Amino acid sequence: MNPPLMTAWTNPNVMPRRDHEPHVLHQGDRVWQETNCYVDLWIELLHGLGLDPRPAFAFTVTQDFEGDQFTFFKFPLEDIERLYGVQVQELAIYDSLEDRVFAQTQRGHTVLVEVDGHYLPNTRATSYRRDHPKTTIGIDFIDPVRHRLGYFHNTGYHHLEGEDYDGVFRKLPQFCGQPDLLFPYVEFAKNARPALEGAALAEASAELLCAHLARRPMRNPVSMWREVFPEHLERLLTRGESYFHLYSFNLMRQLGANFEFLSKYLLWLAAQGYDVPASIPAAAQQIASEAMVMQFRLVRAVTRKRHDLCQDCFDVLEAAYERTMSPLAALAP
Incomplete structure (x- = not known):
């Protein structure tokens, strides 16, 4: 099982690289290699916790046509808790997003936060430094001193640093002087009880x-x-x-x-x-x-x-x- 959290880097000059291979659902012969950011994130997050995400896909039978789109399918959080003991709660962002993420990752939790894909280097082929799509990442490593973090997104696990870090946390100069800038919607996932097995x-x-x-x-x-x-x-x-x-x-x-x-x-x-x-x-x-x-x-x-x-x-x-x-x-x- 991969460790859910590293609280510090052993080498201050090197970004840690988590030993994470994409789940089998994100490998091999697939028609749709990527689906939506939330489902792909949870596949890799569960996999990163040493869990198989396939048992959680029972909900896919409920997809409907919503008039102008098909249901943006997402794992029901109650299913995640029942199968894996992973509980998801909304995280209140009452002063600094960066501080709240740091506090939760220090407790061994993963923080699910909507960010601007403009600052995610793993999206070089699509939106990185070009467009501003909203997308969800799962942060489990953060170093506020060196401006580095590790995160689950789409079909894998990635890291970023420097200006990208400041962009994700809206610390760049263009975000200053905007007191009415809304906080993003944030959740955190914690291991509340043992996962079911067999x-x-x-x-x-x-x-x-x-x-x-x-x-x-x-x-x-x-x-x-x-x-x-x-x-x-x-x-x-x-x-x-x-x-x-x-x-x-x-x-x-x-x-x-x-x-x-x-x-x-x-x-x-x-x-x-x-x-x-x-x-x-x-x-x-x-x-x-x-x-x-x-x-x-x-x-x-x-x-x-x-x-x-x-x-x-x-x-x-x-x-x-x-x-x-x-x-x-x-x-x-």
Whole structure:
């Protein structure tokens, strides 16, 4: 098990490098290599604590179409606590974000904080020093004297220092003289009790699946998306490629990644001895693959200003959803 916290650096001139390899969910043959910052963060945070995140993906059966986007799927914190004994609370930031992060990491906790991706060097390929996206990181190492910290983000564990540190904590000159600047939303995760293991973990996860299946959408969410897609397509063609990237993240990626994780979860559950027919995780994985196909088709349509209602993609997605959820729900008591 990797240690959850190092309270100090043994060499004052070297940034410590945590021995952290990405979880298997972030390696190998994946259709959607990244999903959303919160889910990817928790995968690596749990993995960093020596825990397997796969049992916590029962909630993915609840994803719905929300009218303009698919549910931004996130681990329910009550599921995290039940399975792993990791309790998450909101952290009050009553004077200095830096001071509060330091206080919690000194207690062995990980602080989950919304920051400006502009200052995260692990995002060099996307937003680093270019854009200002909001994203969540999990900080477990901080050195306020040398302005260094270590953090979980996306598919791995990273570190930053210097001006990036000052940017994350809003200590740069451009942030001075702004007394009305809001504090970010911050949580902290602490190990409140031992994690479940073995058969007890699998049983609790299966119980969560049954509970979440009772909360699944009443209608096929892909069908609901299909009904409004012509209007969405008109907006895409009008607003162009920059808007397409926002759209695809909140629709194709959230749908595809959610069901890819559901597929991985069901394969894990089957490996624990539960009777899950192979056709169900295969159908969930087909949703992941077809959502990617649709993303490629749409970007071509937007680039060429061509109407493409993606009817055959919707046919595949709708049918795969039914082949996933209906037999899965039938297995629940």
